[in-house]
Amino acid sequence: xxxxxxxxxxxAVRPMSPDDRPAVLALVRELxxxxxxxxxxxxxxxxxxxxxxxxxDKDCATSDGVVLVALTGDQVTGYASLxxxxxxxxxxxxxxxxAYIGDLVVTREARGxxxxxxxxxxxxxxxxxxxxxxxxxxxxxxxxxAHALYRSAGFADHLVTLEKPLEREG
Numbered sequence: 001x002x003x004x005x006x007x008x009x010x011x012a013v014r015p016m017s018p019d020d021r022p023a024v025l026a027l028v029r030e031l032x033x034x035x036x037x038x039x040x041x042x043x044x045x046x047x048x049x050x051x052x053x054x055x056x057d058k059d060c061a062t063s064d065g066v067v068l069v070a071l072t073g074d075q076v077t078g079y080a081s082l083x084x085x086x087x088x089x090x091x092x093x094x095x096x097x098x099a100y101i102g103d104l105v106v107t108r109e110a111r112g113x114x115x116x117x118x119x120x121x122x123x124x125x126x127x128x129x130x131x132x133x134x135x136x137x138x139x140x141x142x143x144x145x146a147h148a149l150y151r152s153a154g155f156a157d158h159l160v161t162l163e164k165p166l167e168r169e170g
Contacts, residue, residue, distance in 0.1 A: 003118040009072050013122040016067040023076035028052050031105035038142040056081050068122050070115045078106035080119040084130035099127035101137035120153045
């Protein structure tokens with residue numbers, strides 16, 4: 001799949017290759033650093049290692065998943081993990097499956113240039129090709145940029161998780 005960024009450069013999206021792993025790991029750390037600023041329970045980015053990618057590999061193997069990379073020119077400028085077959089585990093719903101975008105991150109320099117949109121479109125195409133009827137993702141409530149991106153791509157709230165801190169007294 002090919003799109004163009006704000007400067008007219010081609011954005012290509014394809015499955016991650018073994019040679020992409022260092023760039024994807026750097027992007028995972030970049031995402032972790034961003035989320036660490038808005039959510040204090042994230043693991044510090046410097047503690048994210050190759051084991052994170054191994055977990056992605058395992059998730060992809062068990063849920064018909066793929067890790068997609070976006071390239072602007074010959075540079076990896078973003079990635080998304082997509083699980084094409086996730087089973088709903090609710091006790092009060094009819095069993096069904098859906099596709100799920102787990103991670104989506106774009107390099108700081110490429111943000112706002114169409115890379116995130118290209119990754120979402122590629123995930124949607126992959127999910128449709130796999131027969132998924134629904135595509136989901138989750139974002140931190142305070143990540144306004146991610147909310148805006150997903151909403152502009154046609155996503156709407158499905159389930160909102162609420163949390164109340166229970167700090168110890170005394």
